[in-house]
Amino acid sequence: MAPSCLIDSDDRCGPNQELLEYAEKSERCVCVAGTGFDAATQSCVVCGENEMASPVGCVCVSGFARTGGAGPCLPSDAVLPTGQDEHCEAQEDCAGYEASFCDTLVSFTCLVPNCTVSPDSCSEGKDCCDISALGLGVSTLCIAQGLCQTP
Secondary structure, three states: OOOOOOOOOOOOOOOOEEEEEEEOOEEEEEEOOOEEEEOOOOEEEEOOOOEEEEOOEEEEOOOEEEEOOEEEEEEHHHOOOOOOOOEOOOHHHHOOOOOOEEOOOOOOEEEOEOOOOOOOOOOOOEEEEEOHHHOOOOOEEEEEOOOOOOO
């Protein structure tokens, strides 16, 4: 017996899909409004809060972002830089992160280098500290609020 498949002629598309007729006798299934194609599951998924459908799936609306590119869409100012506060023992441990500087003197965590003091470009709970006098290869770092002790 040859392999075959069954098609419901009244509902040929999957969940959250509709049939699009785009040329004479040509049709295909597309995601319905408010859904985006998820390549991992090969299906159309409903976009979540603060998301919108795009040609590449559900993406965050303006002013929102995902932490490290995954998870829910949060207000952009609430998204932490990748790697921030991750444990490290050497500079290589922070390579590839936005928090690319390993503090091997005090906290042994990855910190965001080259921030701006005014306006303060660090995430909530952090201050931009000018550490250029310490000769560590970076001039500023985002560190926990209240800990900056530069002259």
